[in-house]
Amino acid sequence: MMLNYDAPLYRPPSEARSLIFQVTLGCSFNECSFCDMYRSKEYAERPWDDVKAEIDMMANYLPNTKRVFLADGDALNLDSDYMIKVVKYIKEKFVNLERISCYAMPMNILKKSSEELKKMNEAGLDMLYLGIESGSDIVLKKVTKGAIAQTIIKSVNKAKEAGYTMSCMVILGLGGKKYSKEHIKGTAEVISACSPNYVGALTLYLENGIKQEFLEKYNGEFIRINDDESLDELHDLLSLINTKDEIVFRANHGSNAYTIKGTFPQDKQEMIEKVEWMKQHPEIVRPQGLRGF
Numbered sequence: 001m002m003l004n005y006d007a008p009l010y011r012p013p014s015e016a017r018s019l020i021f022q023v024t025l026g027c028s029f030n031e032c033s034f035c036d037m038y039r040s041k042e043y044a045e046r047p048w049d050d051v052k053a054e055i056d057m058m059a060n061y062l063p064n065t066k067r068v069f070l071a072d073g074d075a076l077n078l079d080s081d082y083m084i085k086v087v088k089y090i091k092e093k094f095v096n097l098e099r100i101s102c103y104a105m106p107m108n109i110l111k112k113s114s115e116e117l118k119k120m121n122e123a124g125l126d127m128l129y130l131g132i133e134s135g136s137d138i139v140l141k142k143v144t145k146g147a148i149a150q151t152i153i154k155s156v157n158k159a160k161e162a163g164y165t166m167s168c169m170v171i172l173g174l175g176g177k178k179y180s181k182e183h184i185k186g187t188a189e190v191i192s193a194c195s196p197n198y199v200g201a202l203t204l205y206l207e208n209g210i211k212q213e214f215l216e217k218y219n220g221e222f223i224r225i226n227d228d229e230s231l232d233e234l235h236d237l238l239s240l241i242n243t244k245d246e247i248v249f250r251a252n253h254g255s256n257a258y259t260i261k262g263t264f265p266q267d268k269q270e271m272i273e274k275v276e277w278m279k280q281h282p283e284i285v286r287p288q289g290l291r292g293f
């Protein structure tokens with residue numbers, strides 16, 4: 001039994017087996033130049049009757065559901081009372097539920113009071129996925145992220161204090177060649193200043209449709225880094241992150257040629273050494289030849 005989703009539907013890789021309810025459609029911001037996930041949609045919040053009907057239906061078909069993901073791009077933009085109503089109802093209907101999560105932007109978190117955030121967390125919203133992308137203000141501006149390093153740090157810390165598990169994404173190569181150093185330095189600083197529970201490092205990949213817009217926003221200054229330089233960025237990022245708190249770190253190469261994973265602070269050195277080893281063995285990293293832009 002499948003729900004009638006409003007396509008396209010996205011969710012983080014770690015929610016691949018979760019039951020997904022669309023409580024919002026699209027993204028309330030929809031302007032990041034590297035992201036065309038929701039360009040075809042107008043942001044909207046779905047009415048309670050529709051959401052409730054879907055929860056009721058799926059509670060019959062999949063009563064043992066353990067994980068629920070609330071889509072689309074920034075479900076946390078929902079009014080807090082409405083979110084509490086949705087989350088409470090899901091908890092009531094799925095008695096074996098272990099986790100409810102959704103995507104969030106720094107602004108969604110900062111717009112809400114700590115009290116509201118706590119209430120939603122107590123109602124059952126456990127985990128937020130937030131795109132840091134870069135910790136460099138220059139790069140954040142170039143990609144029209146709509147956030148600066150300080151607001152990202154503030155939002156992650158605020159959500160953690162309210163009880164949320166934070167899973168954050170950063171994008172290697174987002175600064176291109178020119179801003180590579182700033183990108184990595186700033187990103188390591190942001191991660192160190194807010195220690196998200198999980199950090200995933202992705203490699204920039206631009207589909208044809210979005211490539212032109214991305215380059216234009218960069219004013220012609222963007223030159224893609226190659227696989228070797230991407231490994232250098234990963235190396236420097238790992239080296240520059242300083243935290244006493246645990247961060248579960250994971251980096252997947254764009255071509256899935258490798259995965260680096262470990263937990264800060266204890267696995268830091270081991271992860272760095274693995275990247276150094278990979279740099280000396282390019283045949284492992286680049287088995288399929290050069291990838292497209």
Ligand code: SF4
Nearest residue numbers: 027030031032035073
């Ligand atoms: S906030 Fe997220 S979903 Fe929205 S445009 Fe930016 S990256 Fe895409």
